[in-house]
Structure formats: C-alpha cells, structure tokens
Amino acid sequence: MLNPQWLQTFAAVVEHGSFTRASEHMDLTQAAVSQHVQRLEERLGLLLIRRPRQIELTPAGAALLDYWQEVQLADRRLAERLADKDVRHGEVSLITPGSIGLALHPVLLALQQANRGLTIRHRFAPDVEALDAVLHNQYELGLVTLKPDDPRIAAERFAKEPLELVVPAREQVAHWHDLERLGFIDHPDGYAMATRLLARRFPGNPGVRNLPCHGFSNQISLILEPVAQGLGFTVIPHHARRMFSRPDAIRVVEGGEAVVDTLWLIHRAEWPLPSRAAFVVEHLKQTMRSPETTTKQRPRRS
Template identity: 30%
Template sequence: MDPHLLRTFAAVARHGSFSAAAHELGYTQSAVSQQIAALEQDLGTPLLRRRPVALTDAGARLLEHAGPILLRLSAARADVTRLSGAPAAAVVLATTPFAAFRAATLVAVQRAMPRVTFTLAVAGRDAVATGVATGAFDLGLVDGVAAPSDPLALPDAGRLATVVLAQEEVVVAMPRDHPLAGRRSVRLADLADAAWIDAPEAAVPPAQLRALARADGFRTGPAYPGTDRAVLLELIAAGAGLALLPASRTDGVPVAEPRLVHRTELVHGSLTPAARAAAEAFRRPS
C-alpha cells in the first residue's frame, strides 16, 4: 500500500472533502480523486462515497489503521533525520500541564549552552508524545495516573525512550463543601456515582477511571478539552465535578484504593547533542 495514497485518503476522510484535502496537501482536486481511485483499485473495494463524501465500512476500517501507520512513518523519518543531521541550534521541550517541570533545570542548561535556543511548549499527553516521535519536539515531559507497576499509556509512535522523573500520590480534587472533603482517604469506587470532569488532557477521564477502579459509573460532567490547570481547578471549585490529580498540585482527598500514582516521564527519540545535554540534566535528582 502506497503511504502517499494512504495519507491522501486520511486527509479526505478528516476533512470530508476532496477540495479541502487538496488544499491541505498542495494537490489539485483532480489529483486527489485519482489517488483515492488508485487506492481503491489497489484494495479492491470502495473506501469513500461521493456526494456527500462519507466513509464506507471498508474505509472506516482503513482509517483506523491509517493513523498509527502514518504516525510510525513520520516517526521513522524524524528519527533518521535526527541521527544524520547537523548539530541543532535549537531545542524544543514540550510538557503536559501537570508534569513535574523544573524551570531551574532548563534555565541552567540554557546558561551552559548560550548559543542554543530553548523553547518551551505546553500540550496534551498524546500531542507531546506524537510531537516528539515526529520531530516537532526534541524532548517531552508527560504525566499521568497509573498503577505503580504500569507504564503510562502513550500513542504507539515507534521507538521512544521513557525515563521516570517523579512519582507521587494522587488525590480526588473536590469542592470544599463536598461531603467527603474532610476525609483522610477515599476508595475510588466510593465515588462512582459522582460526576467527573471530562478533561483528558489535564486529568484522568471518566473512561479511564472506570478501568482503574474496576467499577461502573463515574458520570461524565462538563467536558474540558483544554490544558490550563487554573481553569480545571476553577471548574472543580465551582462544583462542576471531581477530578483525579497529583497531590502536589492541589488540595484533595488521597486515594487509598486502588493503589495509584501520578508519574512524570521524560520522553525522547534519538537526540541531538544539545537535546541530550538537556535530557541528562532533567534526569539528575533535583
């Protein structure tokens, strides 16, 4: 299967339009139509219905495969480019909102390497991991909640190294007037009937809470797709719902069962000399 044809198909499916996909990819609309036809001929089945554009069952299944395949191809290209390229004069570090980012570490590395420009970006967990894999970021700090022995769930983006930088207990962040606010600890399953803010980039979403607690419930409250910690905490304080967060970032009730930790990991692929120096600095105990 030609990856160029697959990329074109994914663009058409994402936009629901041949013309919009052509604009994104820099092709003519006719060229996009020809590429889709060539892919359909190769696979022996229609992938898209025309007028209006919609996925067939086969097209929907192919789209499920297309994302991981294209991500791995982009990651492979970025990894090889980093290994074969000239020393970079810039390093981009991306971090999730609740990662244990140490500003002093980055400042110290910048002072030690004055000719290298360091840029800090804030994004969601998947965006950080994907950006590191595809070369948009040189280093990433990602965080999340998991059982102590389980890895953080990251996109399948190829060969990425992960190093645990920090680990701490988690708490249920809730309004001060919540009936359980004064408890010393709580079982996660005891809060299955509560509403939880659906903030996948800043907190544990309800679907993952069900898996962690091995219990049904965990009603979805307001959806917050952003990454701003202050906004999330304001929503909690206003009574919009609960959230599972690292203990160092907010007041809350510790989770006694199941045993969970909030972990920050450094994520990277092949490293330029400047990025390697920054990575080694972050690995050192603070």
C-alpha cells in the first residue's frame, strides 16, 4: 500500500505547481518533499516532468492523482458512516413479511419524499429468510412473526396483526358448510393460517384441507382478488386485507376468539442501531399507532 504521507505530498506539489510552494504549504523541507515524490516514482515510474516554472503530470502521475482523490473520498464516506449524525441521509435496509410490507411500503415512500437524502431498501420475505438476512448483515432491520431465540439478534415488539376470515361482500358465513360451499382461496401460508383461525371459529371441524380449493396466489397483493370476485374465501393477515384496493367487494367475518400474531422488529444485538435506521423505525412506529393507519380501507363486516 502506498504511504499516505507521500501521496499527500505528491498532491500538494501538483496543486501548487512547485516543490518549493508545496514544502511551505505542508511545513516540510524541500528535500523531504523531493524524497516523498522520489519514493513514489521508484515504485510507479515517472510521475512528474519538471520544467522551469511548471510541473507536468505524466499519464502515471494523472492516474496516481485520481487514485489519491478516490482515497480521500472513501475516507470522507467512512467518516460520515462512522459519525452517523445525519439521520436524513444514507441507506436504510428493511426486510418484512408481505402483509405488513404492503402497509409500510407507501409510508416508506412518503418518508423518502420528505427526506430525499434517504435511500430505503425494502424487501418482502418470510420469517426464515428475514432472520437469515439480518444475521448475515444483508439487511439492518427485519420484521418477523416469531421472536428469535438467537443471542445475536435483538427483538422488540413492533405491532399486532390479527388473522381475518375474508369472504365475498354479499356472502354470510355462520356454519362450516358455508365455507364448504364457498371454497378456499389458498396462498403460501393459507392452510396454516386458516387452520389456526378456523379451529377457534368452528371447533371440531373436519379440517381445512377437506374444503374445496378454488384458487391459489403467491402474490400478497392479489390473494383477495378472487375473493372479491366471489370465487371463495381466504384467511389472511389484517394488513394485507387492509391494503386491498377494493374493500367494498369483501367482508371480514367477525366472531370467535381472535388469533393475533406479534410482529417483532429485529436487528443485530452486538452493535448499536445506526441513527438513520432508528429514525426510520420511530417514524414507522408512530405511523402504525396512528388511527388513520388502522382505519384506512375498512371493508364490510358481518
């Protein structure tokens, strides 16, 4: 690696156009300035052409000057990252389940609109993938539905998310045979969620897998579309239902004991959360506590 002092001396010679003026600027002897440049030229070849009252860069000298400028820029970036004082500039990365992700996505976009120096990298992923991404420092922040027991992970409660039985707007569901008549709209977590909720709503039922399946989607934003079109029912997390674009076409069936998941905010426990990440987290928490957030796009309820 090149000696930073030599590089700084070389850059001063180029900037001032003179070994004498460079030595005065750096408070070095002219002999020391010449020695620093000589050491660089021993390793890299001719860097400067000395002419009367003028110094000309060779191609190698121009390349070295570019390199020095890149080193200085990298140093400044490192100092900015370590200082971590400006919460409105820099990148924040977040990985979440799709349901809460749908609710948070417009909030994150609005936050970026108000703070143009922020870059927010947001990905939808299941619990296992989110935990792995945070553990391997691919994402600073994550949301998961199961609290991790890994000591490398810090976890705090972020929000509650109930499961909801959602049917077409004009349908009434009072008995198990109503679900058999409608048929099930499946999704990647569909059977697991439906089993948990319907076991409480309809104790002793013959099982969700005995219901006719009338559709499947792995896109969180599309799961409720076949329900809205009268093709069946589904069980889905609250935030995914709340963000559906046609709330008047669906109905949430109330009744029975609720099944509510806790969403856990996770990050690495060994080092403090960057200030800008903490800034984003606090904004999201305030948004999730807002009445407007919890009442937006309310569907019909039976």
